[in-house]
Amino acid sequence: MTPAIEAIYRSESRRVLATLIRLLGDFDLAEEALHEAFFVAVERWPQDGVPQNPRAWLVSTGRFKAIDRLRRQARFTPLLQAQADALQAQDWSEEDVEDDRLRLIFTCCHPALAPDAQAALTLREICDLTTEEIARAFLATPTTIAQRIVRAKGKIREAKIPYQVPSLAELPERLDSVLRVVYLVFNEGYSASMGADLTREELTREAIRLGRLLLELLPEPEVMGLLALMLLHESRRAARTSASGELVLLNEQDRALWDASLMAEGCALVERALALRGYGPYCLQAAIAAVHAEALDAGQTDWLQIVGLYDVLLRQVPSPVIELNRAVAVAMWQGPLAGLDLVEGILQRGDLLDYHLAYSARGEFCRQLGRVEAARTAYEKALSLTQQAPEKRFLEQRLAELKH
Template sequence: MTVKAQVEAVYRSESRRILATLIRLLGDFDLAEEALHEAFFVAVERWQQDGVPDNPRAWLVSTGRFKAIDRLRRQARFTPLLQEQAEALEAVEWSDEDVEDDRLRLIFTCCHPALAADAQVPLTLREICDLTTEEIARAFLATPATIAQRIVRAKGKIREAKIPYQVPSLAELPERLDSVLRVIYLVFNEGYSASMGADLTREELTREAIRLGRLLLELLPEPEVMGLLALMLLHESRRPARTSPAGELVLLAEQDRALWGAALIAEGCALVEQALATRRFGPYCLQAAIAAVHAEATTAADTDWVQIVGLYDVLQRLVPSPVIELNRAVALAMRDGPLAGLQQVEGILARGELLDYHLAHSARGEFCRQLGRMKEARQAYEKALGLTQQAPEKRFIERRLAELSG
């Protein structure tokens, strides 16, 4: 492997951890991002001469930190206060042993209540997981320009309000938890079902979300943290079976369950039981319970759809949502037949909800197909095809359309 390839590999695996540490050390998002890129630029040249260091992450953090201090000293000729900032940063001592929780610290900073709610998650997804503004915009059904503006404003607020880069005290944690859970779950979802691109999944994101979930559970062993971690583990257990060897989408009912991860299922189900036993569970616990029912069925035909519909009923009462209603409609169709599911989906769309959500139109197309209403099925699948930007899903819908035309 060439040195350049090694640098690129380190960037893919370590850059967000390095950035989180630089933000902690430098106290400024933009300065840390500039330092990160300068450090990797220097690494390409220096590592060719000196070889790859034993601890590339520590080397890159140190190099980025000194590059940032040098930058401030150069600019201090025009802004004297920057000289004081440079001296203060130079006096800060750091150890590579401190960096493991830096991304968790950064999540809580990005989810600080002083920040606008609609900026907390985009900022964290951008800074922690390196999602592009386009990917985040897809998750929020917003424009990239809108997301970019939210991120810029949030960074400015953190700088101006001197929001601390730290994990909150135990007394403050519960009120900050909902936003953090939402962030971690959005990271997982982007990895489990990528919003766009050539691949259905992005394993590095699901792995990162699960790691963050484990860290959070160590910090705060609350039922909803258990529920979220369980939900991610149970979904992740299916990932190897969700695509064919050629990268094509495989529906849940058609997946080879022998490929499902038994260890992940066992851990996830144990967490679900532990969380439900507290009787203080919320939406993540309920979603995890639904995933556990799927995981415990040895075949698709053995799935307890009565229990799943009942769990969706409770979930919908707790957190009313058209997406939950859509998922319930799919479960209802499995319990009572495609007409029952179609009526629910058409009711959602008639209210003007989920009109731009491709999965709603895909579900409608599938129910119409099963009912023999082929013209309506084609129209629904064509609508779904125009809305999805993810290659395997596009190919799946195109195959469905070809079958309907055959």
């Protein structure tokens, strides 16, 4: 595959797949059609040149390949001939190539599907994550994730779940699962669960794009809050790693590298959302991110306000991960001993025992307190749990520093 075709695959394959699912009405058939279309592109484009509208070309080619496949199989399954004839008779042209991913995400997040299946299917079909990557995000086995995806596709097919954006009347009750999955997509891009890079910009960009589309559909506080939260986090991307790709902690980041336009847009959305009734966890998390954004440097951060926001958030959504984040804020406000006591309490009751960031925080607090052996043990445990190369190098650096 040439670099040009690889670039088109990265930018267009999920859009093409979403449209093929709409046209063909079947996930598996659409995926086969997508792969066949790119196979033809690899054969033809180097000689014929890349089409003026590659997305439309790929959709058209994939559609015809699917029809041909159904007709070949119709010799053994006669009902497929009728399906092929219906597809052939579709009123479709190359101009009929719209961005169908919002339709697809509502289909993947239909309430008839279990929440874990919704998320797995969305990450696979919308974001092109492998089953191994999804399994890491869910702390599950690839086999388990593959089974969830197969069952979800079967449920969509058997229940004839419509491939459409819900009506305005249906949107509010369908929104929670979609927001959860969009944020999951963003998080996988903002802090990849595994691999050589800390971030996957194509995923954060896609999640923000979906957030903007959702806000156009339903300008409610939590939609504003989620979009604001993603924008504020994304504004820090350039400062999160060094020029050599090493992890840079928030309080050590060069804030001149933060994207001022994204920060301004995010903060404005937070203000709009908090002025309305019905704000929830996404708005509160965005408000915390906005406090960070408004501080000129780490030393001027209003940690008391951040702790207070975490207190409100915990009342709405009790979660050991949120408790851990609050513990870090408490440590910045009251010192490492206060933070360590909170982290120890979380771990002692059996929460976050497989979560590398809990041990990383414990190690950091112990290091600051001069408890070298305890810090070393905590960092080693965190190192054994992370699958991400920059985080591994960061923890290895911390361990090396303890020897001096």
